[in-house]
Amino acid sequence: MSKRVDAVDLNVYYGDFLAVEGINISIDARAVTAFIGPSGCGKTTFLRSLNRMHEVLPGARVKGQLLLDGEDIYDPGVDPVTVRTQVGMVFQRPNPFPTMTIRENVLAGYKLNGARLSKSESEEIVETSLRSANLWNEVKDRLDRPGSGLSGGQQQRLCIARTIAVKPDVILMDEPCSALDPISTLAIEDLIGELQQDYTVIIVTHNMQQAARVSQKTAFFNIAGTGKPGKLIEYDDTTSIFNTPKEKSTEDYVSGRFG
Ligand SMILES: Nc1ncnc2c1ncn2[C@@H]1O[C@H](COP(=O)(O)OP(=O)(O)OP(=O)(O)O)[C@@H](O)[C@H]1O
Numbered sequence: 001m002s003k004r005v006d007a008v009d010l011n012v013y014y015g016d017f018l019a020v021e022g023i024n025i026s027i028d029a030r031a032v033t034a035f036i037g038p039s040g041c042g043k044t045t046f047l048r049s050l051n052r053m054h055e056v057l058p059g060a061r062v063k064g065q066l067l068l069d070g071e072d073i074y075d076p077g078v079d080p081v082t083v084r085t086q087v088g089m090v091f092q093r094p095n096p097f098p099t100m101t102i103r104e105n106v107l108a109g110y111k112l113n114g115a116r117l118s119k120s121e122s123e124e125i126v127e128t129s130l131r132s133a134n135l136w137n138e139v140k141d142r143l144d145r146p147g148s149g150l151s152g153g154q155q156q157r158l159c160i161a162r163t164i165a166v167k168p169d170v171i172l173m174d175e176p177c178s179a180l181d182p183i184s185t186l187a188i189e190d191l192i193g194e195l196q197q198d199y200t201v202i203i204v205t206h207n208m209q210q211a212a213r214v215s216q217k218t219a220f221f222n223i224a225g226t227g228k229p230g231k232l233i234e235y236d237d238t239t240s241i242f243n244t245p246k247e248k249s250t251e252d253y254v255s256g257r258f259g
């Protein structure tokens with residue numbers, strides 16, 4: 001299930017604008033990797049290139065290679081829809097489909113893929129996914145009520161359940177706790193710790209404590225100035241990035257001197 005992710009000389013463009021340049025990184029399977037760095041340095045852009053969500057925008061493209069256990073997800077023979085099943089994404093704002101029930105939200109990935117499931121298969125997927133997202137006990141008696149009727153923290157866990165329902169290899173999370181209160185944030189952080197046993201988890205966060213709590217590896221991105229491309233500055237064990245960074249800019253950033 002869990003797969004390694006490698007970027008090789010990856011550039012990410014919006015039309016002529018080079019937003020992210022020359023990324024080389026090898027991201028471990030069954031681990032949590034945090035992406036940190038100041039606003040505009042390309043964290044979201046790079047993250048979205050990892051499941052081919054980037055190219056949905058007109059003019060958006062990548063150069064270089066992105067390998068999932070050695071297989072290039074940008075190979076001409078690869079279907080982007082399949083890639084998005086293998087590499088799931090959880091967004092900053094919880095975004096359950098508003099017209100769908102809790103149950104339908106969990107099954108939404110199967111519906112989009114046109115899969116036909118028996119009633120017992122659906123029930124099994126709904127229960128396992130909600131249990132894995134630590135949400136089952138809170139919603140098991142109201143599976144046919146709208147997903148939008150849940151609290152923000154519950155909605156985010158519902159989105160995580162929807163992501164894991166299709167059994168991805170990699171889960172991308174773009175500031176998944178930034179719209180949540182401290183208790184819901186801790187619930188999501190605990191969940192991330194559990195997900196790492198089965199998945200490759202990559203999380204973008206502006207919260208240094210969160211990066212330190214949840215991740216084993218941290219990648220620091222930065223930009224030299226407005227209009228310049230974002231670059232990967234330093235990538236190492238999270239403890240090294242926070243305690244003994246090699247680059248001055250990493251040290252300045254993690255100690256709160258800029259960004
Ligand atoms: N759809 C888009 N079209 C054109 N340029 C874009 C688009 N989205 C982002 N950019 C530009 O790409 C660069 C990187 O943006 P990105 O959103 O990846 O940064 P980020 O590191 O995620 O920032 P933040 O921490 O604020 O979320 C910025 O200069 C941004 O203006």
Ligand SMILES: [Mg+2]
Nearest residue numbers: 043044045174
């Ligand atoms: Mg972003």
